[in-house]
Amino acid sequence: MSGYLRRRLLQMVPLLFGVSIVIFGVIQAAPGGPEGSLLAAGRFVDPAVIESYRRRLGVDQPVSVQYLNWLRATVRGDLGTSFSTSRPVGALIAERLPATLELMGVAFGFAAVIALPLGLVSSRKPGGLFDTVATGGSFLGLAMPVFWFGLILQLIFSVRLGWLPVAGTGTIGASSFGDHLRHLILPGFVLSTRYIAGWSRYFRSTLLGLAGAPFVRTARAKGLTEARVERVHTVRNGLIPVVSIMALNLADLFSGAVITETVFAWPGIGRLFVQAMFARDYPLLMGILLMGAATVIVFNLVADLLYGLLDPRIRYE
Amino acid sequence: MPRSDGKKILRVAYEREIDLLNPFTSQNLVDISFSKIEGLVTTDEHNQFVPVLAKTIPTKANGLIVANRDGTLDMTWPLHGNVSWHDGRPFTSKDVCFTWRFVTNPASETYNREQYLGIKDCQAPNDTTVVFRWDGEYAYYDGLFEAILPEHVLGGMTAEQIVQFEPYNRGSQTIGTGPFRFAEWKAGEYIRVVRNDNYWRGKDYPKIDEIVWAFIPDANTRLNALKSGQYHFGRILPVQVKDVATLAGYRDYLIPSNSVMHLDLSIKTPNGKALFADPNVRRALFHVIDKKAIADQLMEGTVTIANSPINPTSRFYNPAVPVHPVDPGEAGRLLDQAGWVVGGDGVRTKGGTRFSFTILNRAGATDRIAVAQVIQAELKAVGVEVKFETLESAAWTERWRSSRWEAVVSAWFLPADPSLTGLYACDGANNMTGFCDGALDPLLKRSDRTLSFPDRKRDLDSVQVYLAESARTLPLYYNVIPELVSSKVGNYRGSGTNFGSFWNLYDWTLAP
Numbered sequence: 001m002s003g004y005l006r007r008r009l010l011q012m013v014p015l016l017f018g019v020s021i022v023i024f025g026v027i028q029a030a031p032g033g034p035e036g037s038l039l040a041a042g043r044f045v046d047p048a049v050i051e052s053y054r055r056r057l058g059v060d061q062p063v064s065v066q067y068l069n070w071l072r073a074t075v076r077g078d079l080g081t082s083f084s085t086s087r088p089v090g091a092l093i094a095e096r097l098p099a100t101l102e103l104m105g106v107a108f109g110f111a112a113v114i115a116l117p118l119g120l121v122s123s124r125k126p127g128g129l130f131d132t133v134a135t136g137g138s139f140l141g142l143a144m145p146v147f148w149f150g151l152i153l154q155l156i157f158s159v160r161l162g163w164l165p166v167a168g169t170g171t172i173g174a175s176s177f178g179d180h181l182r183h184l185i186l187p188g189f190v191l192s193t194r195y196i197a198g199w200s201r202y203f204r205s206t207l208l209g210l211a212g213a214p215f216v217r218t219a220r221a222k223g224l225t226e227a228r229v230e231r232v233h234t235v236r237n238g239l240i241p242v243v244s245i246m247a248l249n250l251a252d253l254f255s256g257a258v259i260t261e262t263v264f265a266w267p268g269i270g271r272l273f274v275q276a277m278f279a280r281d282y283p284l285l286m287g288i289l290l291m292g293a294a295t296v297i298v299f300n301l302v303a304d305l306l307y308g309l310l311d312p313r314i315r316y317e
Numbered sequence: 318m319p320r321s322d323g324k325k326i327l328r329v330a331y332e333r334e335i336d337l338l339n340p341f342t343s344q345n346l347v348d349i350s351f352s353k354i355e356g357l358v359t360t361d362e363h364n365q366f367v368p369v370l371a372k373t374i375p376t377k378a379n380g381l382i383v384a385n386r387d388g389t390l391d392m393t394w395p396l397h398g399n400v401s402w403h404d405g406r407p408f409t410s411k412d413v414c415f416t417w418r419f420v421t422n423p424a425s426e427t428y429n430r431e432q433y434l435g436i437k438d439c440q441a442p443n444d445t446t447v448v449f450r451w452d453g454e455y456a457y458y459d460g461l462f463e464a465i466l467p468e469h470v471l472g473g474m475t476a477e478q479i480v481q482f483e484p485y486n487r488g489s490q491t492i493g494t495g496p497f498r499f500a501e502w503k504a505g506e507y508i509r510v511v512r513n514d515n516y517w518r519g520k521d522y523p524k525i526d527e528i529v530w531a532f533i534p535d536a537n538t539r540l541n542a543l544k545s546g547q548y549h550f551g552r553i554l555p556v557q558v559k560d561v562a563t564l565a566g567y568r569d570y571l572i573p574s575n576s577v578m579h580l581d582l583s584i585k586t587p588n589g590k591a592l593f594a595d596p597n598v599r600r601a602l603f604h605v606i607d608k609k610a611i612a613d614q615l616m617e618g619t620v621t622i623a624n625s626p627i628n629p630t631s632r633f634y635n636p637a638v639p640v641h642p643v644d645p646g647e648a649g650r651l652l653d654q655a656g657w658v659v660g661g662d663g664v665r666t667k668g669g670t671r672f673s674f675t676i677l678n679r680a681g682a683t684d685r686i687a688v689a690q691v692i693q694a695e696l697k698a699v700g701v702e703v704k705f706e707t708l709e710s711a712a713w714t715e716r717w718r719s720s721r722w723e724a725v726v727s728a729w730f731l732p733a734d735p736s737l738t739g740l741y742a743c744d745g746a747n748n749m750t751g752f753c754d755g756a757l758d759p760l761l762k763r764s765d766r767t768l769s770f771p772d773r774k775r776d777l778d779s780v781q782v783y784l785a786e787s788a789r790t791l792p793l794y795y796n797v798i799p800e801l802v803s804s805k806v807g808n809y810r811g812s813g814t815n816f817g818s819f820w821n822l823y824d825w826t827l828a829p
Contacts, residue, residue, distance in 0.1 A: 030711075031715050032709075032712040033711070034711075036714035045747075046428065047746050096504060151541065154545075159544045166541045167542055172506075173324075173529060265531070267505020
């Protein structure tokens with residue numbers, strides 16, 4: 001097991017190196033450069049200033065030189081300085097990560113609490129009224145554009161009813177823990193819908209697949225109650241693939257939710273990424289994307305390890 | 318409105334998170350910075366420069382501008398004497414000269430650095446007098462130095478170090494002389510400033526205790542936030558104005574911005590040159606485009622039609638410029654005369670060239686794209702094919718700068734002074750169209766190098782007429798910035814210049 005883990009962790013190094021080359025290339029291939037943001041405000045800009053700006057940022061150098069400079073610094077643990085804010089990329093990411101982790105954590109919590117029972121109950125009577133409604137709801141959840149759903153919830157719960165705040169993480173100057181929780185409800189719920197829809201469908205179909213499995217038949221033949229069969233045999237086995245999907249989705253925790261964070265003015269990584277993209281803030285983009293890549297790789301490993309925990313037949317060598 | 322424990326807290330739903338607080342190097346419009354940082358001048362609601370740290374704006378008439386024999390000018394700015402920085406140190410004329418040295422250094426990355434280059438020397442004969450020596454007359458001298466930097470904080474650094482100096486960029490040492498002091502910048506969320514109790518205008522100013530700018534980038538969310546009553550001020554889109562017409566407790570102001578939506582054609586590409594080099598062809602196109610329909614229907618009557626790049630709020634606006642009335646018949650005649658005849662597929666051709674061009678659109682600029690779509694439909698009726706290419710903002714800018722485009726629907730955000738030289742002179746830094754006109758250049762350049770209002774007005778009047786007659790560009794409408802302001806806010810005097818509506822925050826009041 002430890003040998004397997006070590007090997008997988010070592011494999012990350014060339015993988016991340018390859019990923020860094022690809023994303024650096026893609027970022028550089030996008031037309032336009034950081035100097036575009038000088039003109040974005042619609043002001044006249046002195047051309048000498050544009051040249052001076054490009055020189056300071058080093059974007060006047062060949063792409064290969066820029067990459068090597070970036071790589072040298074990154075290996076030493078320095079992700080560089082953001083073009084648009086002149087601040088360290090590491091600090092910018094560290095500042096935004098907690099907000100994203102919190103929002104995604106709440107969304108995952110909502111989703112797990114709702115999706116698993118939904119899938120379980122649906123699987124008990126496939127085609128029944130509950131299952132039909134849940135299926136319809138899931139497809140609606142998957143199909144609904146997040147920005148639209150978010151705005152509609154704002155209109156209902158904030159503008160009309162006045163129950164919940166529209167956006168932000170707290171009432172500025174008058175924030176409390178309760179106030180903060182109230183700010184989390186709408187974005188957390190909006191973000192959870194796609195996970196609820198996906199996970200509940202997945203869990204339902206896995207459980208249905210298991211209903212006719214030999215070991216379930218045997219359990220029933222032993223005289224176990226239906227509740228015990230469900231608890232001990234089908235649900236535990238049905239969770240294996242769902243948990244691995246959840247673990248893969250956990251990588252989203254770190255990359256943020258671009259649209260939800262924008263619609264709810266949530267100060268997370270997703271919004272930072274959008275700002276960086278529009279400003280062609282290459283170091284910041286590299287930092288965020290590399291972190292995203294690393295978390296996907298790590299959570300793939302976590303998913304694989306979870307298989308082993310849930311299914312004793314799986315062994316790692 | 319959230320509770321505020323007896324304090325008067327102004328809550329602003331702001332449209333973006335700014336990048337940094339140094340007003341010279343920020344790439345955003347810097348209206349937030351002006352709550353903390355003041356300059357010699359700012360602009361008021363009438364699109365005029367007004368003195369701030371300067372006691373008065375020098376003119377020849379008040380004797381503060383004196384011509385020297387060698388053609389240079391000495392310009393004396395008297396400064397207020399009782400002004401201190403937020404850390405208690407006195408503000409003096411030396412800070413002004415320090416700012417001049419910083420701004421003119423290319424490494425300062427000040428966007429309008431070239432406008433300062435006519436100043437050859439800065440002298441501080443005493444703490445409250447600064448004297449600039451100009452290399453000659455320069456018309457927009459009175460729009461410079463909208464901010465002054467503190468020498469005692471930034472003085473020991475190179476320009477490059479100042480540009481990257483985080484304590485000033487980020488707040489903890491953003492020392493200014495303004496009515497509010499920096500308090501907090503929560504990344505991605507808000508900037509908070511608090512009352513400067515030692516403000517130089519006196520103990521009665523400012524009249525509110527705190528201001529919070531919450532960053533709410535999505536326009537629909539911002540509208541919902543305003544509708545929910547949690548904010549006192551926010552900018553919305555023209556198409557959202559009808560949504561707030563009956564919103565209780567707020568008033569919406571359509572601030573005429575110093576920005577004109579226009580259609581530009583370029584002759585820098587071979588196709589652009591083949592199509593647009595003939596002024597009669599350009600006139601023909603302009604006879605087809607119905608500005609009134611665009612203003613009244615597309616923009617829902619929130620904007621006014623433009624015939625000149627200069628805004629009617631400017632004293633340099635010429636109301637008597639010729640217009641191209643909507644007349645598809647005349648357009649057809651002009652195109653026929655120019656040899657563009659309708660071909661089998663309904664598109665005009667001349668010598669094997671189809672009259673087909675591409676408008677370069679900026680993704681997400683929904684108003685501009687909608688205008689382009691109207692133009693596309695209208696030109697189709699006279700046998701002109703318009704295609705679209707849509708690029709994301711940075712990519713659009715790169716293409717625009719490299720002149721690889723045929724047409725754009727675009728807008729500039731101009732300062733209160735309407736110099737048009739950068740846009741239309743042959744060597745204008747922002748003239749990417751390839752048009753170069755020997756008759757226009759002398760007028761433009763002369764208009765920049767005079768301090769006489771009648772002389773400059775005469776030249777700029779002629780420039781506006783010339784631009785219309787030669788169909789160089791088609792002004793479509795003057796942009797407006799709809800600002801939604803709580804009726805609890807007093808003394809708001811919205812300004813449509815690039816310095817924004819917060820120019821007189823020291824005077825704003827907030828009823829409980």
